Amino acid sequence: MKEIELRFRLNGEEQRLTVPSNVTLLHVIREHFGLMGTKEGCGEGECGACTVLMDGRPVTSCIILAEEADRHDIMTVEGLMKDGKLNRLQQAFLDEGAVQCGYCIPGMLMSAQGLLNENPHPTSQEIRKGIEGNICRCTGYNRIVNAIHKASQDEGDS
Amino acid sequence: MSQKNHIGESVTHIDAWDKVTGSAVYCGDMSFLHQLYGAVYRSPFSHAKIITIDLAEVWKTPGVKAVVTGEDFPRLYGQYVVDQPFLAFGKVRFKGEPVVAIAADTPESAAEAVKKVHAVFEELPAVLDVYEAVAEGAPLVHDDWSKYSVADFIRPEPGTNICDHFQLSKGDMDAGFREADVIDEGEFSTPMIQHVTIETHCAIAQCLNDGTVNVWSPCQSPFAMRDQLAAALKLPLRKVRVIASSIGGAFGGKNEMRVEPIVIALAMKVPGKHVKLVFTREEEFLSSVVRGESSVKVKLGAKNDGTLTAVKVETYLDTGAYATTGPRVNFIAGFASSGPYVVPNIKVDGYCVSTTRQIGSSFRGFGVSEIAWAYESQMDCLAKRLKMDPLDLRMKNAVEDGSISATGERLFSVSAKQCLQAVADAIDWKNRDPVITPEGKIRTKGIATFMKPTGTPSNSSAVVRLNDDGTVNVMIGGMEMGQSMTTVIAQMVAHELGISMDSVEMTPVDTEYCPFEKHSSASRLTFHIGNAAVRAAKDVMEQLRRLAAIAWNVDPRAIKAGRGELTGPGGQSVTLPELRKASILRDQDPVIGKGAYSTSDIYVPLDPVTRQSARPMIYWMWGAQAVEIEVDPETGKIQVLKVAAAHDVGRAINPVACYQQIEGAVSMGVGHALIEEMIFDGGDILNANMVDYKVPTIADIPLETQVILIENGHPEGPYGAKGIGEPGIIPTVPAIGNALCEAIGERIHRLPMKPEKVLEALKKRSEHCHAPTI
Numbered sequence: 001m002k003e004i005e006l007r008f009r010l011n012g013e014e015q016r017l018t019v020p021s022n023v024t025l026l027h028v029i030r031e032h033f034g035l036m037g038t039k040e041g042c043g044e045g046e047c048g049a050c051t052v053l054m055d056g057r058p059v060t061s062c063i064i065l066a067e068e069a070d071r072h073d074i075m076t077v078e079g080l081m082k083d084g085k086l087n088r089l090q091q092a093f094l095d096e097g098a099v100q101c102g103y104c105i106p107g108m109l110m111s112a113q114g115l116l117n118e119n120p121h122p123t124s125q126e127i128r129k130g131i132e133g134n135i136c137r138c139t140g141y142n143r144i145v146n147a148i149h150k151a152s153q154d155e156g157d158s
Numbered sequence: 159m160s161q162k163n164h165i166g167e168s169v170t171h172i173d174a175w176d177k178v179t180g181s182a183v184y185c186g187d188m189s190f191l192h193q194l195y196g197a198v199y200r201s202p203f204s205h206a207k208i209i210t211i212d213l214a215e216v217w218k219t220p221g222v223k224a225v226v227t228g229e230d231f232p233r234l235y236g237q238y239v240v241d242q243p244f245l246a247f248g249k250v251r252f253k254g255e256p257v258v259a260i261a262a263d264t265p266e267s268a269a270e271a272v273k274k275v276h277a278v279f280e281e282l283p284a285v286l287d288v289y290e291a292v293a294e295g296a297p298l299v300h301d302d303w304s305k306y307s308v309a310d311f312i313r314p315e316p317g318t319n320i321c322d323h324f325q326l327s328k329g330d331m332d333a334g335f336r337e338a339d340v341i342d343e344g345e346f347s348t349p350m351i352q353h354v355t356i357e358t359h360c361a362i363a364q365c366l367n368d369g370t371v372n373v374w375s376p377c378q379s380p381f382a383m384r385d386q387l388a389a390a391l392k393l394p395l396r397k398v399r400v401i402a403s404s405i406g407g408a409f410g411g412k413n414e415m416r417v418e419p420i421v422i423a424l425a426m427k428v429p430g431k432h433v434k435l436v437f438t439r440e441e442e443f444l445s446s447v448v449r450g451e452s453s454v455k456v457k458l459g460a461k462n463d464g465t466l467t468a469v470k471v472e473t474y475l476d477t478g479a480y481a482t483t484g485p486r487v488n489f490i491a492g493f494a495s496s497g498p499y500v501v502p503n504i505k506v507d508g509y510c511v512s513t514t515r516q517i518g519s520s521f522r523g524f525g526v527s528e529i530a531w532a533y534e535s536q537m538d539c540l541a542k543r544l545k546m547d548p549l550d551l552r553m554k555n556a557v558e559d560g561s562i563s564a565t566g567e568r569l570f571s572v573s574a575k576q577c578l579q580a581v582a583d584a585i586d587w588k589n590r591d592p593v594i595t596p597e598g599k600i601r602t603k604g605i606a607t608f609m610k611p612t613g614t615p616s617n618s619s620a621v622v623r624l625n626d627d628g629t630v631n632v633m634i635g636g637m638e639m640g641q642s643m644t645t646v647i648a649q650m651v652a653h654e655l656g657i658s659m660d661s662v663e664m665t666p667v668d669t670e671y672c673p674f675e676k677h678s679s680a681s682r683l684t685f686h687i688g689n690a691a692v693r694a695a696k697d698v699m700e701q702l703r704r705l706a707a708i709a710w711n712v713d714p715r716a717i718k719a720g721r722g723e724l725t726g727p728g729g730q731s732v733t734l735p736e737l738r739k740a741s742i743l744r745d746q747d748p749v750i751g752k753g754a755y756s757t758s759d760i761y762v763p764l765d766p767v768t769r770q771s772a773r774p775m776i777y778w779m780w781g782a783q784a785v786e787i788e789v790d791p792e793t794g795k796i797q798v799l800k801v802a803a804a805h806d807v808g809r810a811i812n813p814v815a816c817y818q819q820i821e822g823a824v825s826m827g828v829g830h831a832l833i834e835e836m837i838f839d840g841g842d843i844l845n846a847n848m849v850d851y852k853v854p855t856i857a858d859i860p861l862e863t864q865v866i867l868i869e870n871g872h873p874e875g876p877y878g879a880k881g882i883g884e885p886g887i888i889p890t891v892p893a894i895g896n897a898l899c900e901a902i903g904e905r906i907h908r909l910p911m912k913p914e915k916v917l918e919a920l921k922k923r924s925e926h927c928h929a930p931t932i
Binding site for chain 2 (some may be wrong): 012034036037038039040041042045046047049076077078080081086090093094095097099100101102103104105106109128131132133134135136137138139140141142143144145
């Protein structure tokens with residue numbers, strides 16, 4: 001397999017690495033950088049558990065090649081906390097009881113963060129649209145919508 | 159502060175912080191140095207003899223370190239029927255059954271080696287349907303039940319595919335039907351569905367030369383797994399260690415060993431090495447477990463005023479290739495078959511049937527979902543025949559305190575009517591005439607109820623280890639899987655000890671040092687572990703009383719021990735948060751509180767034929783749901799507008815956790831009602847992926863779910879609590895079916911109620927309406 005050299009920002013830090021050209025971004029995040037927060041649920045971009053941000057927009061990292069991240073800015077769930085504090089979405093997920101088994105939550109948070117990056121004060125309908133690609137089998141979603149809504153109302157940095 | 163009341167507080171899940179930061183460790187996130195990766199060659203046939211397996215090319219694949227077949231390792235396991243091989247030997251019984259396991263240095267090498275297995279099979283006739291399976295002369299999935307060790311409540315029928323025949327009888331069914339003015343019957347069925355936990359099954363095993371077996375797994379019931387493994391491997395229990403990881407969703411699907419037998423068989427070939435295997439999503443559908451198909455025939459007899467006189471139920475549950483929990487599901491379904499109604503004459507025959515299909519096992523609801531879909535649909539049919547309001551018919555017959563159940567128990571702490579009334583009010587049942595919206599859609603309402611038992615007898619234990627600073631470590635053996643059980647148990651311990659939630663640490667479950675727990679199933683942990691944990695906390699207080707007596711030089715009986723507080727006769731006092739200052743622990747016996755709880759003392763064994771007993775179950779769960787739906791007659795699509803769900807939780811230890819369980823279960827129920835099914839062509843699954851097997855997204859769930867918690871305390875529950883993990887899923891499906899029947903005038907008898915079925919039913923109806931009169 002051809003090896004390729006990549007350079008990208010990961011959670012704010014410049015990274016360089018050489019990987020086989022067929023590996024996915026998810027594989028690189030988990031296996032090379034040991035960031036285990038990003039999950040694989042289906043391996044075909046259907047469940048959203050592997051969602052990360054690329055240049056601030058949500059992508060399903062299990063179906064995009066690591067190569068596509070070259071010279072881009074990647075953020076995973078581990079990048080959400082600032083100065084040891086939860087960001088407002090993470091805090092709202094706790095406050096609204098939006099977390100059960102937790103396996104979908106990193107992907108759900110990243111989709112929500114992507115939505116708020118683009119649209120800081122989304123309507124309930126826009127929130128629902130924003131997380132349509134993320135499957136949660138535990139919660140029934142409404143508490144997740146409430147949490148995103150609450151986070152979008154909170155003042156302060158994102 | 160020290161006397162803060164933690165009971166009834168919506169405390170945030172204690173593990174939620176880990177989950178929103180990505181630091182919760184699931185099994186797939188674990189790795190060991192120099193670990194090997196497993197991969198599986200699976201049966202290409204539903205039913206076939208294994209003739210030869212040629213592994214020569216497999217061994218030539220670079221990186222391959224271990225290969226194992228069923229012939230190498232001919233051992234069986236099973237929770238209730240010991241019938242399942244670690245890897246198939248002799249024959250295969252479903253398409254996708256593990257036949258050869260391979261471990262290699264990398265997942266890629268292992269996957270490559272799987273392609274090089276050359277196996278020769280001789281195909282046998284497949285058994286792909288329960289009715290075919292029970293027909294005279296059907297090919298046998300298992301040749302001889304008597305060869306297996308079988309739990310004593312199970313009744314296999316020799317020489318057939320009936321793995322268990324459950325029977326229940328009360329009164330005189332024939333006389334009951336003779337007494338009836340109206341008799342109505344129907345058959346309702348459900349397709350094979352899968353749990354679709356977002357985390358697929360995964361395990362890591364390591365076997366040591368001294369016989370030790372270590373397994374890391376997201377399993378629901380670590381002790382049940384340990385016990386099965388020790389029995390299968392002929393090891394003492396102390397030699398098998400199950401280390402539980404965080405669980406990414408279970409819903410009954412992680413109550414069985416699936417990956418574990420494969421990695422253990424491999425790890426035994428390479429002592430010392432860790433072998434890891436994570437199922438792909440396709441493997442998850444093929445060979446984890448499913449909720450098997452069901453067919454339920456219900457016959458109801460009633461007087462003209464609606465009084466039920468007799469119920470007959472005949473159930474066929476497809477348990478697939480191996481029994482797993484199938485017979486227990488059959489048992490629980492059988493128990494709940496006549497619904498929460500007073501019925502003097504009942505006969506139930508439940509058949510748990512083996513087929514050459516995916517393994518049918520436990521699924522949230524444990525058979526009661528399938529049963530309730532049938533009897534609650536049939537109750538609405540009966541109401542129509544009697545020209546009665548479906549709510550009135552249910553209220554007329556619903557059990558209450560003092561009613562005698564189908565299994566002969568005088569019921570108490572019953573809330574069937576209260577739940578029905580609560581949801582009727584919430585959905586405005588009085589105004590339930592169908593409404594046609596300006597867009598031409600039909601809006602209707604439906605209602606359904608149920609009763610579900612937990613499992614009895616069973617046992618639990620808890621250890622509360624007191625630290626010198628007044629904090630505690632709590633050890634239990636039951637699993638957190640998102641239901642917030644660990645939070646609820648921590649609340650109870652904090653409450654009893656008068657300490658803050660921050661002072662309670664729940665220890666990760668490991669069979670090496672945690673106390674025994676029977677199962678994390680049957681919505682039983684809050685009740686059972688709760689009782690054990692409260693006892694353990696009280697034991698801590700008792701031990702402290704003795705230590706305070708020594709420190710204060712007084713008679714222990716003169717010391718009052720309250721929640722986290724000790725008061726001496728001379729005005730001495732100490733609270734747990736101030737324990738260090740009081741120094742009553744210094745150089746004294748360390749305090750380790752122990753609590754055990756079992757229901758064997760209340761359990762009255764069932765009559766083996768009629769299944770009557772004065773006390774067969776420690777508690778029942780009660781609930782009702784009412785829905786409002788909108789049906790589009792153009793597309794056949796159903797939108798659930800509102801679900802009102804009233805459930806008796808006994809006491810809401812953590813109200814938000816109760817809401818979460820019910821809301822999540824309702825959304826899963828909507829999936830079962832409207833979209834979920836595994837689709838087959840013969841033995842081939844056509845939708846073994848998440849593109850084609852749809853589970854509810856946010857676009858599919860009810861626009862509104864209104865949860866009403868009924869707190870009808872149970873005298874034996876901790877603070878009155880009952881269970882709430884499963885029940886929310888049970889009435890959703892029949893309530894939607896009943897509303898649909900109101901809307902289109904036709905009943906769909908097989909789930910899911912997909913648009914094409916709705917359109918077909920509408921077409922049928924218009925043909926009826928326009929039929930020329932002769």
